[in-house]
Amino acid sequence: MHKQISSFLLLLAVFFSCTTPENKEKPLAQVINESLEFATQQSLLMAESLKDQPDRLPKTINAEGQLETCGSAWWVSGFFPGVLWYLYESNPTDSLKDWAINYTLRVEDQKYTTDNHDVGFMIFCSFGNAYRLTGDTAYSEVIHTASNSLITRFNPTIGCIRSWDYAPWSAKWQYPVIIDNMMNLEMLEWASKAFSDTVYSHVAESHANTTLKNHFRDDFSSYHVISYDTITGQVEKKNTAQGYSDDSAWARGQGWGLYGYTMMYRETGNKVYLEQAEGIADFILNHPNLPEDKIPYWDFNAPDVPNAKRDASAGALICSALIELSGYVPAEKSQDYLIVAETQLRSLSSPAYRAELGANANFILKHSVGHMPNGTEVDVPLTYADYYYVEALMRMKKLLQEEEKQ
Numbered sequence: 001m002h003k004q005i006s007s008f009l010l011l012l013a014v015f016f017s018c019t020t021p022e023n024k025e026k027p028l029a030q031v032i033n034e035s036l037e038f039a040t041q042q043s044l045l046m047a048e049s050l051k052d053q054p055d056r057l058p059k060t061i062n063a064e065g066q067l068e069t070c071g072s073a074w075w076v077s078g079f080f081p082g083v084l085w086y087l088y089e090s091n092p093t094d095s096l097k098d099w100a101i102n103y104t105l106r107v108e109d110q111k112y113t114t115d116n117h118d119v120g121f122m123i124f125c126s127f128g129n130a131y132r133l134t135g136d137t138a139y140s141e142v143i144h145t146a147s148n149s150l151i152t153r154f155n156p157t158i159g160c161i162r163s164w165d166y167a168p169w170s171a172k173w174q175y176p177v178i179i180d181n182m183m184n185l186e187m188l189e190w191a192s193k194a195f196s197d198t199v200y201s202h203v204a205e206s207h208a209n210t211t212l213k214n215h216f217r218d219d220f221s222s223y224h225v226i227s228y229d230t231i232t233g234q235v236e237k238k239n240t241a242q243g244y245s246d247d248s249a250w251a252r253g254q255g256w257g258l259y260g261y262t263m264m265y266r267e268t269g270n271k272v273y274l275e276q277a278e279g280i281a282d283f284i285l286n287h288p289n290l291p292e293d294k295i296p297y298w299d300f301n302a303p304d305v306p307n308a309k310r311d312a313s314a315g316a317l318i319c320s321a322l323i324e325l326s327g328y329v330p331a332e333k334s335q336d337y338l339i340v341a342e343t344q345l346r347s348l349s350s351p352a353y354r355a356e357l358g359a360n361a362n363f364i365l366k367h368s369v370g371h372m373p374n375g376t377e378v379d380v381p382l383t384y385a386d387y388y389y390v391e392a393l394m395r396m397k398k399l400l401q402e403e404e405k406q
């Protein structure tokens with residue numbers, strides 16, 4: 001998969017001289033192994049801390065720095081179980097497996113969710129990883145039910161899955177579709193293959209095609225919310241909810257798009273998705289406001305750059321996506337992506353972003369932004385930052401191991 005990686009490894013030696021002092025002498029493999037070991041210890045503390053609250057899952061911290069939890073219905077519920085599964089994959093101990101199962105089952109009731117699009121995040125990060133690592137069909141049945149729930153939200157006139165239902169705060173949109181929704185398509189593509197039923201992939205590919213047509217600007221940056229007219233199926237509004245402005249490039253949204261189209265290329269082999277992912281990567285990597293440590297500000301157009309808050313969740317998500325995308329492009333591009341991904345991994349693994357053991361309410365990473373315009377979850381740990389960071393560590397570790405074997 002990664003023949004071009006030999007030259008990537010050679011480049012690493014040169015690159016060490018440009019990274020943070022804490023990590024610059026360490027080989028990348030060592031940074032990854034130490035980070036996975038830290039993530040394991042920290043996540044076991046997190047798991048223990050909620051052992052007496054069997055229907056709660058980690059979300060973020062409150063103003064006092066204490067753990068804030070959520071029930072299974074909040075969109076982030078599947079991420080901590082997913083972290084535990086990745087850590088179990090890295091280090092298959094009984095204790096990690098027991099906790100991974102325990103936290104995964106906390107999310108099961110969400111397989112019936114039909115009132116928002118987040119069922120893919122909730123069920124595929126938890127049960128998807130559970131099935132991938134155990135092959136237990138009890139888990140795949142949950143994914144089957146969840147996929148049937150998700151496709152109830154598809155409108156064939158529009159060609160998309162609806163993201164949010166009506167609420168007072170979403171009243172201005174007839175049919176809101178957010179770029180984040182690309183992430184829920186992975187479960188549908190998986191279900192289509194697992195259950196030999198193209199109904200799921202038809203919905204996923206229609207959604208991806210419609211989003212590709214309407215969500216992107218000429219420079220491959222994306223709007224956060226596109227709303228559709230339910231009678232004509234045409235775009236009615238182009239807005240933001242979590243970004244700085246309708247016309248800005250909200251950092252995590254750029255990450256959702258990058259990850260989403262990379263994943264859709266993997267699942268379908270359709271080159272249009274690959275070209276889209278490359279375009280998005282070019283936008284992010286060449287943006288003048290991408291900082292030297294490659295962890296984006298919460299919005300590429302935040303007015304207070306360079307003092308704007310960083311979003312480690314966007315950094316981790318983009319990092320994970322770039323590692324995968326590096327396997328699908330020619331050597332030179334692959335190296336460009338991997339150099340940025342390595343910088344991101346080293347940055348996130350440094351004390352600037354990674355917590356101390358037992359601190360940060362037992363989350364792995366600091367400094368993410370959930371919803372800046374609401375003033376909520378600003379400069380805090382977020383469970384999905386941890387998920388994509390651990391996923392990126394695992395992806396880079398596998399890539400280095402493949403290279404060693406060659």
Ligand code: GLY
Pocket residue numbers: 075180242252370
């Ligand atoms: N899907 C919500 C977010 O990215 O914050």
